[in-house]
Amino acid sequence: MNSLPKVLESKAIIRFQDCDPFNHLNNSSYLNYFMNHREDMLIEVYDIDIYKMARKEGKSWVVGTSQIAYLKPAFLMEKVTMQSQLLHYTDSELYVEMRMYNEDKSQLKAILWSSFVHFNLLKQQREIHTEDFMNLFSAIQNPVDTLNFEDRMKSIKQAAVKL
Template identity: 70%
Template sequence: MKLPKIVESKAKIRFQDCDPFNHLNNGKYLDYFMNHREDELIKNYNIDIYKMAKTEGKSWVSSSNQIVYLKPALLMEIVTIESQLIHYDNSNLKVEMRMYNEDKSQLKAIVWCGFVHYNLMSQKREQHSEDMMTLFSAIYNPITITTFEERIKSIKRPKS
């Protein structure tokens, strides 16, 4: 079975996550992105990061986030969120996630999230297992642009 390189889900923007202008609060975008990724890891790759932390004492911790807000997500709007693994090595992952309106005709936000594989018992960085490296190799979907700033420019640039 071929694993998807880009995973997608939908979410409804909720009242408690919005600012007084009925826009999704900037800080809440990361919650929506992370909830999406956690759910899709279980659904598509059988990776439950919480079960893994409990049974193996290993998981991933966030190491960095770069986000740009292009259009507001609005109260009660259905959004489509996509994500893909754009970099991996022996202990790091980088995932790009994009939030669109429901039919994906308007990009609302994009984020690059860095994660470090971490041993909760030793409180130190952990090497990815051979099985994880095999999985990452199968789902890896790189972006040829190497910096977040260039990625944003390429998205904003009109298609020729």
């Protein structure tokens, strides 16, 4: 069996309707780009379609928290590289980091930490992950050296200064 990638990567082009009057990606639009990337990659790489799950099983994940840092602007029609990885998980929650870079990944534009709660839409309550999901999460978990978002940002900024 091939090992599954721990870091998911895709490309996107910044579109006109997502930009502000200065041709920068609007702050709220970053979330859409991050979530679209993650949803597409979950289907493509891990064969997890959260919308099909919601329709068939009445279960999926909902955003619990989000922390985002805007480091450099993304511009209209710019091609960006998106990455995401599972930092940590519990029996009912996932903690994911997502990053947006310029196309060649030489400049980090934004970083997002989100928690996702496994949720039973029919019962309107938190759901426990199945054993299959727990095994998958164990195989793909890719933690970073910091435990909180603020320390992660300090670490990234210190690394950028050294370059």
